[in-house]
Amino acid sequence: MKTLLKTAILSSALVLGAGFSEPAAAQDDSIYIPNLSYRTGPFAATGTPLMNGQRDYITLLNERDGGLNGVKLVYDECETGYNTEKGVECYEKTKANAVVTQPWSTGITLQVLPKSNVDEIPILAPGYGFSPMADGKVFQWAFNPPSSYWDGASMILRNISDGNLDNLKDKKIALLHLDHPYGKEPIPLLEALAAKHGFTLLPIPVGLTEMQNQSAQWLQIRRERPDFVLMWGWGAMNAGALTEAVKTKYPMDQFVGIWWSGHDGDLKLVGEDGKGYRSVSWSVPNSESPLMQDIKKYVVDTGKSLINQGEGEFDWVFYQRGLMISAILVEGINAAQEQFDVKSPNPEQLRWGLENLNLDEARIQALGAEGMLVPFNTSCADHTGHGGGWMLQWDGAKFVKASELLTPDRAAIEPLEDKEAQEYASANAPWPINEECKM
């Protein structure tokens, strides 16, 4: 009881302390990295391991290397609860000293996107956000490496059609998606590809209050009998969909999710029944890699990590993806430091760094993360890199790699990306275009 009381007092003190504290100030000997995180609310179960991964990578660099090239990295979280309004508040609260914005929600990304031109702080949204952000000339300050949602949709379709989308002619494909900007993101591309290749697209939205009771959506799936169900789910929606799929006895090998719908914690709810479910992913867990061993030695074993070891979080796809997300950011900072010969690059210099990422296989290996991240590189014109990804498959207890490297059909995506980027710029005119980029 005493321990409980102490915990309660400590938690109250922490909450009060967090409420009154100001964001950490940027200093010459440190780089301030805010993260608009969510460890509370309906999406906490999926957000927490990702945030733990991001946090632990920064902790590793500070503990093992004394920071990055002698500069301490100050990682700071602002809790949004995956709520767009709170996300914008967090952005405003942290932007004064921030070198980067990590919005962590497509809704928040869309709100912050116009502000990035004014505040001139790069937005880093790895594997999420608005797919046309790939167009670096239009979205000068926004980055979504190594693959966009449209890349993900294209890779899934290529995989389920054995590489030829014409094989999907006359098939019916359901898109079970969160009724949120994130969930709706692949629809324009899927509609275009459905029209071109002759398959029927059936979008099935899931509202926030229906995430855990998707019987209506799965009754529709039972009635419509789609050949494949694609899932753009998040938070409790993933677990809700998987349990309903098991209940409906929908064939798991015809059920494929985007990378945010491939969370070990969700699949553990269905265990063996979820065997065969696949999720496309640009990261793969590799707990034996040198990087993971260093994480264990310097962060986990020293008690500096927040991961739940009892649940096996160390081995999870999402935890290790969180590590890779911070690795991408740190590579950008590193590139900026070298290019401008500064210890603490400013946001504009970091933008250059993120436009010149070169995470090829050799570099990934040098980071000790062999096979954990898809190789990619960015440029001033390409803010995504379009590295592709692999198919991960649930074997009843964990996700395993189940395909060779998949790549998106850029020829099909690029025209739509250009069109949507131009439409966005026109709708938000005057919208600055990066004329200096000649690529």
Place this chain on the structure above:
Amino acid sequence: MEFLDNILVKPFADMAAAPDFLLQVLWEGLVGGVLYALIALGFVLIYKSSRIFNFAQGIMVVFAALTLVGLHEKGLPAFIALPLTLVVMLVLAITIERVVLRPLVNQPDIILFMATIGITLFLIGFGELIFGGENKVMITKELMIPTDSFVFEPFGGFVSIEQKDLTAVIGAMLLVAGLLVFLNKSKIGRAIRALGDDHQAALSVGISLSTIWVIVWFIAGVIALATGIVWGARAGVSFALEVIAFKALPVLMLGGLESVMGAIIGGLAIGILEKVFEIYWGQPLLGGNTEAWFAYMLALLVLLFRPQGLFGEKIIERV
């Protein structure tokens, strides 16, 4: 003409063409309705006895379910974790009465409502600190809740009934029946109703406000635990369970805030009607996800004609 056909003819033709599917839709609606009714009951009980709209009912569902699973994770068998969780909910009820409600006696309703928002925020933070934010698996098998399904083949088709859903429906019915007997036949039940009718009169005949509040909050905690087990068995236990409390709001609007029967009938009506509307009208005509607003529209329609809800008390105040 086609528009009218889609609204007035086609849905009923679809129902007649696949009656097994209609039975499945009705069953799923019934299960959903029972679950909505359970959440609404927690609100009604507290409102009846104290005129407090308990905003914390949703987070109590999460807290109760997480406590049960958390205790089991610590190595306690389910038959010990379950009664221990009930003890935790009793301690919570006593704490809320002592720390939050007692100092606010005679304060305006809105102050008490705000206090329940405070309880919600505290339980979110405290729960996260103790149990973490990860999704946890409900200990369905350990609680001896069957997980197979019955499959029937009426009209040449099939209807699948999950045994855990059936258990939830039977369990909820028993809980509600027990609650009705307790409220109507026991001395404490009558005291709760007396407090709900008239605080001053109840106090003047010696009913202890603080004791009754503890009992009512404890019963709301028991209902929260039952709700948490049932919902948790469907899609895991996480803080997302809190969101389902919003589904109880239209049930309360429809059934009336003071009526146990209103919560039950309102829950069942909304559960079944929203499912039927979604499947036969919402998905084909409106792109789906009508469950997000259908219940509110239904409740609004009822409020136009009966502002106190279907079973609420009509309050006439003399001025």
